[in-house]
Amino acid sequence: MTWQTVLRDDLQGVRRSRLGQGVAATTFAFTAGIAILVALAQLTSTSGEAPPFDTIVLLVGSVLSMILPFIAMLGSYGAIVQEREHGSVRFLLGFPNSRLDAYAGKYLSRSLVLSAATTAGLLVVAAVGFGILREPDAVAFLLFVVATLAFGLVFVGVGLALSAVLDSETQVSTGIISTYVLFRGLWPVAQWAGLYLTRPDGQQGIRPYPEWYFYFGRLDPINAYVKLVNVLFNDDRFTPLLTNPQGAELDYLAVSTPYSAAALVVWVVVVPVVGYRLFRDRDLL
């Protein structure tokens, strides 16, 4: 059971590294920071009425949907490739650690750091939300915490998988930037490209869109997370961050909450598993 020793050793290193501290501090800042600003604004305001709980948590969730993927990947991208580049992998895997021990230990360590920082930040959000804001919803907030932790884990997994599969820090850095661009920018482009390729000229934008458009679109983990946050704190009404279904599209399974939840779970599980399978049989030196 030496994944535990890998976990412990890696945590020791991450705690002492500027990047590890930075990842934790940034995550905390973008969650607790928003809540603290809201609280300060409320305490210094003369109008009296506090903003609704849902509005503020929706704001926190929307900000996290943009920055958490990058922070999470930054937190894990060096886990293995840096050990290979700096040579300490000769200790890590010269000890009786299997590759699974090393991979799992690193995954858990980087996940723990991000999750602890996220939880700490969301505790501050909760303190402000339940202390000051109007109409707080404990159940929705708990579900939000779970979804946010899962969302972070998706990208911890992506960063680690790239770290395990690619051969240099430069490649992995390119990989995490590409991943971010893919999910934030190229995914909707691919959806539109699909419409242009499958529909006659002039009819590409006509509603309803085919169901595949939403199946594909909401498979994107960022979209899946935004959908869940929107359900919890905006009653699934219009959001500028997603293609909002209308008419017959509202009946698609692809726009349902379970589909988005399942998409997140699939990413959480599949990415680290695929990364490990590719890592297991690679030449590391």
Add this chain to the structure above:
Amino acid sequence: MPAIEISNLTKRFAGVTALDDLSFSVPEGEIFGFLGPNGAGKSTTINVLLGFTRPSAGSARVFGHDAVSESKAIRRRTGALLEGYGVYQRVTAREHVERAIRAKDADDDPDAILDRVGIADAADRKAGGFSKGMAQRMAIGMALVGEPDLLVLDEPSTGLDPNGTRELREVIREENRRGATVFFSSHLIDQVEAVCDRVGILADGEMVTEGSVADLRAQLDAATVTVTVERAAPESLLADLRGVDGVESAEATDNQVIVSARGGDAKLRALNRIERSGIGFADFTTDDPSLEEIFEVATLGPREGRTGRAGDDGHDGRDTVEPSTEGDR
């Protein structure tokens, strides 16, 4: 069961054959010197043994465990100092050793280990600030954790000063006395010769020769023994010497007898006969081939026109020994 058994091991990287049908074994309890020029495939062999690199064909086993499917079991019994390692910059020397202790589930005292490798004073310093020599001492200490049955040392004297190199040899001998097999990979011949029971010489991914240093010497041309005597040797003595098994020639000057002999026994018998002949045995010197020459011949092929090594390149393979020692080894 051999400690290490390499069978028909081949490793190709993107069209380059690093190891080519390599086979050899190392018995338990031996100090085996793994010699070869840079790029011969020594580190690749070690990387396969420890599971960092997968073989393209063939197999490697350590204490009967397969290097691919049972790598963890191999590394439980192995202490490794691998060339090209990097320390954890923000982790102290003691914490490095503690990591090895935890990973191996051992009960060593980290301070005792650091004391043994001579850096007890630096236990609480972060390894990122270490000199190469200090890092090397720490890494040697990490390899010693858990009294491993096999020590794999890849260029272990890198960065060590002469004292460190001597201490390393002492540690290797101590570990070997304890029962550990030592696999000592180096391109530094004198390091290997000083400590190893047997050596294998790797070139271009193939084992070109293998055996004890004495065996390897005997495989090469005969060594020249020059005996200084008080009176000229009679022809009858020279004829007698030429009849000794392994002696290839025997010539005399006024105060020297020069015998060319293959192998230590032949030289010893020739020396004994000269001493018994009563012509006044004063001194003798031998020009045994050094491991350096063996290495050169094994990796580059024989020198053309070379008939012996009678100091022709002035290297330090020459021993001068008092007659009473009755030999040169």
